[in-house]
Amino acid sequence: MNLLFLCLCIVALSLGERVVSGQETKRDATHAERYVATYRGGLITPPLPKPRFVLTDTSGAPFDFWNRTLGSVTLLFFGYTYCPDQCPTHMSNIGAALKKLPSGMADQVKLVFVTIDPARDTPVELRRWLDNFDKHFVGLTGTEVALEAVQKAAGVPPAQKAGPGNYSIGHANFVVAYTKDNLAHVIYPGGVSKDDWIHDLPLLIRETWVAPISRLQRSRAVSTGR
Numbered sequence: 347m348n349l350l351f352l353c354l355c356i357v358a359l360s361l362g363e364r365v366v367s368g369q370e371t372k373r374d375a376t377h378a379e380r381y382v383a384t385y386r387g388g389l390i391t392p393p394l395p396k397p398r399f400v401l402t403d404t405s406g407a408p409f410d411f412w413n414r415t416l417g418s419v420t421l422l423f424f425g426y427t428y429c430p431d432q433c434p435t436h437m438s439n440i441g442a443a444l445k446k447l448p449s450g451m452a453d454q455v456k457l458v459f460v461t462i463d464p465a466r467d468t469p470v471e472l473r474r475w476l477d478n479f480d481k482h483f484v485g486l487t488g489t490e491v492a493l494e495a496v497q498k499a500a501g502v503p504p505a506q507k508a509g510p511g512n513y514s515i516g517h518a519n520f521v522v523a524y525t526k527d528n529l530a531h532v533i534y535p536g537g538v539s540k541d542d543w544i545h546d547l548p549l550l551i552r553e554t555w556v557a558p559i560s561r562l563q564r565s566r567a568v569s570t571g572r
Contacts, residue, residue, distance in 0.1 A: 384549060385532050386542040393529035393555075394522065396420065397499035401460065401486040404473035409486055411458065412528075418456045419550045420524040421534075424497055424505065424517055426463035427475040432519045432536050434479075440521070441479035443543030454551050457483045462493060462505035462517050525553045 396412060403409040421440060425433035437459070444452040459476060461467040464487045467475075472485040488496070497504045497518075505517035521534040523546075532550070534542075 386546050387523065387532040387534040387538060388520075389532055390530065393531045394501045394524075396524045396528040396530070397496065399492075399496045399499055401488040401492065401496065402469070404469040404476075404485045404487075406469060409484065411486075414484075415456050415458070415524070416528075417526060418454055419526065419547070421455065421457045422460070422500060422522045422524065422530075423458070423520075424460045424462050424500075424502055426461055426515055426517070427467050427471055428463060429515075435536070436521055436534075436538075437476070437479040437483070439538065439540040439543055441483070442540045443547060444480060446540075446544050447547060451548060451551055452482075455547060458486060459483055460486045460493065460496060462497075462515055464488065464490060464493065523550055525550055525555065527555055529555070531555060 396415070398412040400408050400410050423433075423436055425436070427433070437457075440457055444455060444457075447455075457480065459472075461472055467487060469485070469487060472487060476483040476485050487493075494504045500522060502518045502522070505515050508514045508516055519536045521538075522530045523532045523534060524530045525532075531553075532546070534546075
């Protein structure tokens with residue numbers, strides 16, 4: 347089975363079937379569906395709100411996620427430095443894609459990597475690992491309780507440690523992309539390539555999502571003839 351399709355299926359289940367697949371038959375022409383052919387990530391509807399939380403960055407300072415990412419396209423990922431495959435693949439692809447963007451565009455993107463393994467991912471180790479991909483990537487850590495709460499706030503299934511000793515960790519394998527409206531309309535599962543990011547990042551930077559109209563607003567517009 348195609349890895350990208352499998353990951354999208356898993357994400358769809360974990361997010362209550364919010365993913366809008368480009369292959370499915372569409373019932374209504376919602377604003378999200380009109381963008382399916384444009385983005386190479388998976389569109390989700392309704393979009394996920396950007397969570398508000400404060401964790402500690404690799405310098406030991408508090409990092410207010412909401413305020414420090416305002417006005418930027420924000421890519422949020424939960425992983426760990428001992429991850430053998432998907433975490434470094436995501437970071438490598440995004441780091442390489444950012445270097446290919448036109449001048450000034452990369453500055454409008456913030457990558458925030460939240461560790462799910464605070465015991466082994468010390469601030470020094472986390473910083474060293476992220477610098478392999480991009481020195482501007484933000485690394486965050488906290489207590490296990492705080493990190494689980496942040497994952498839930500972001501709508502991401504909490505990570506699960508597999509066994510004692512030299513353990514691995516099962517975690518959500520997708521990047522959540524918040525645009526400048528502080529909503530995530532698109533997520534990027536494993537299998538998304540560097541070229542996919544090169545294609546999508548400029549679109550995310552320029553994006554101005556059309557706000558959905560509520561039934562009440564629609565009925566008022568009809569009654570007033572607007």
